[in-house]
Amino acid sequence: MTATALAPARPRLGALTAESTFIARSMRHSLRDVEALLMSVMLPVMLMLMFTWIFGNAIDPSGGYVDYVVPGIILLCAGFGASSTAVSVSRDMTTGIIDRFRTMPLRSGAVLTGHVVASLVRNLFATAVVIAVGLLVGFRPSAGPLEWLGAFGVVALYILAITYLFAAIGLAASTPEAAVGYGFILLFLPYVSSAFVPVETMPEWLQPIAEYQPITPVIEAIRALLMDQPVGDNVLWAVVWCVAIVAVSVVWGAWLFRRKAGRR
Amino acid sequence: MTLAIDARGLRKRFGRTEVLAGLDLAVPSGTVFALLGPNGAGKTTTINILTTLIRPDAGSARVAGYDVVEQGDDVKRRISLTGQAAAVDEVLTATENVVMMGRLSGLSRREAHSRAAALLERFELTDAAGRRVGTYSGGMRRRLDLALSLVVPVSVLFLDEPTTGLDTRSRKELWSVIRSLADDGTTVFLTTQYLEEADRLADRIAVLDRGRVAAEGTAGELKARIGGDVVELRDADGLLLVELPTDGTVHGLRAAIDELDRLPVASAPGGVVSIRRPSLDDVFLAITDRAAAPAPELIESK
Known part of the structure; x- marks a missing residue:
């Protein structure tokens, strides 16, 4: 006995049809969740003002702290934005919609790509606002156009890396609430780096951790580029770290997607 | 096929x-x-x-x-x-x-x-x-x-x-x-x-x-697996008292009614006898037949 299909099979999709469809979906999600969108911009701006106006004078009475801290705020902002990706992904997993996608002939990463790209766009927008506010409160970068471009590239790559990592965390977390929890742990990383204070001022045992964690070279690269200081090997390490994080997250995410989707 | x-x-x-x-x-x-x-x-x-x-x-x-x-x-x-x-x-x-x-x-x-x-x-x-x-x-x-x-x-x-x-x-x-x-x-x-x-x-x-x-x-x-019709006896309030399966023949029906006669509940005042086709509920219970099986009605209302 052989079985035959009555209806024609679904055609194979064009190269990036699924990805662009999911990106459009996630962009709509971002734009319609006005509160989250507002928070993703407001929070970093408030942090920025807090660090420059409240902590700034205590840390550096000469008033130059704003130049030091803006790159750190940019990364913190990226982290906040990215952590919301974990929640969106996790929410997808706990509603039935992921099962519908999984019973369609789609590449397993396509849904994640949608979330990640939307988050990237959202984050770059928030970053632009943060930089604008920074300029208003006295941030005076001395970078030329090429350095700006380089800094922008490093920021975008970092956002991509941390967003993809959070997307995978969203898959791994059992509920959207748990995803928020995991996100919080990662959001502490910038504090244990050279984002807000130089590593040399930390306790000795903490210095190696702060020195060799991925966020420090990213921060130093952005800071050096924006403030027109010697870049050293920071850009190289920043790129290496980010690419490594993306690679691990993509593989982990694809594996989780196949394994864990459909739990309810 | x-x-x-x-x-x-x-x-x-x-x-x-x-x-x-x-x-x-x-x-x-x-x-x-x-x-x-x-x-x-x-x-x-x-x-x-x-x-x-x-x-x-x-x-x-x-x-x-x-x-x-x-x-x-x-x-x-x-x-x-x-x-x-x-x-x-x-x-x-x-x-x-x-x-x-x-x-x-x-x-x-x-x-x-x-x-x-x-x-x-x-x-x-x-x-x-x-x-x-x-x-x-x-x-x-x-x-x-x-x-x-x-x-x-x-x-x-x-x-x-x-x-x-x-x-x-x-x-x-x-x-x-x-x-x-x-x-x-x-x-x-x-x-x-x-x-x-x-x-x-x-x-x-x-x-x-x-x-x-x-x-x-x-x-x-x-x-059909559980046989033919079911003869049921209900009291005046419509509460089911007895259910007897039959094979659907006149002889089977008479035998069922004779059996009803022998049951003490049959003499309850206002009792009503009716015949019905077996429902899927009957089938379901007969097939799954578990001591602790929840009644299908209970499953449905859940």
Whole structure:
């Protein structure tokens, strides 16, 4: 006995049809969740003002702290934005919609790509606002156009890396609430780096951790580029770290997607 | 006869619980097949295996002619699933939901939009097409959910408890939609806890009990398995006192009434005797026959 299909099979999709469809979906999600969108911009701006106006004078009475801290705020902002990706992904997993996608002939990463790209766009927008506010409160970068471009590239790559990592965390977390929890742990990383204070001022045992964690070279690269200081090997390490994080997250995410989707 | 679904010896274990214990299914193309069973009988697990969502521990299954494990993508190109949880995007509007599914199913933007308009019309959602699905009632969500499964024609449509949680009116509406799909030649595989649903919709019914098919056949065949008519005696308040199965012959009926006479309850004042055809409930209880089996009515009302 052989079985035959009555209806024609679904055609194979064009190269990036699924990805662009999911990106459009996630962009709509971002734009319609006005509160989250507002928070993703407001929070970093408030942090920025807090660090420059409240902590700034205590840390550096000469008033130059704003130049030091803006790159750190940019990364913190990226982290906040990215952590919301974990929640969106996790929410997808706990509603039935992921099962519908999984019973369609789609590449397993396509849904994640949608979330990640939307988050990237959202984050770059928030970053632009943060930089604008920074300029208003006295941030005076001395970078030329090429350095700006380089800094922008490093920021975008970092956002991509941390967003993809959070997307995978969203898959791994059992509920959207748990995803928020995991996100919080990662959001502490910038504090244990050279984002807000130089590593040399930390306790000795903490210095190696702060020195060799991925966020420090990213921060130093952005800071050096924006403030027109010697870049050293920071850009190289920043790129290496980010690419490594993306690679691990993509593989982990694809594996989780196949394994864990459909739990309810 | 070609088979839309051909499953043999499916086994699946979650931890220490054996959910499927050697399940066999043969569903001819173009028919409506109901998998009937109480909660925890393994209905959803069966659907998940047949729709490639999970792998069986043992056994094999072919859907639309392709192996669900080895040729998952070929299976996926020919099926759609409406699961238990409404698989709709609540942030998007109904139109956006259908268009998204259309695009993901290979329709052009223009085709997807015209398909969305047609489908929403068919499911009486046109008036709410531009509203976010988050504001929809349960029945509307269910209808949209089914519409999303029909964006492109498929060979096999899987429906996991399609009417659970719906009011009677929405349920009847959904039934007529499912029936009309079957009339168009789509194979429909549905799971249900509602005996009436299986009776109304399905060409063939399999009763699932403890991970195995306990009985299979048309509703008529299943009813015939427990013999002919049932003679019942109710008291003045309509409370069932006695049920006696008979073989449907005059002789059998007389024997049943003689037996009633010998029972002390038969002399209760105002007692009423009637004859009825066995219901699927009778079949269900007879087949699954468990000491602690919950009554089907209780299952239904859950």
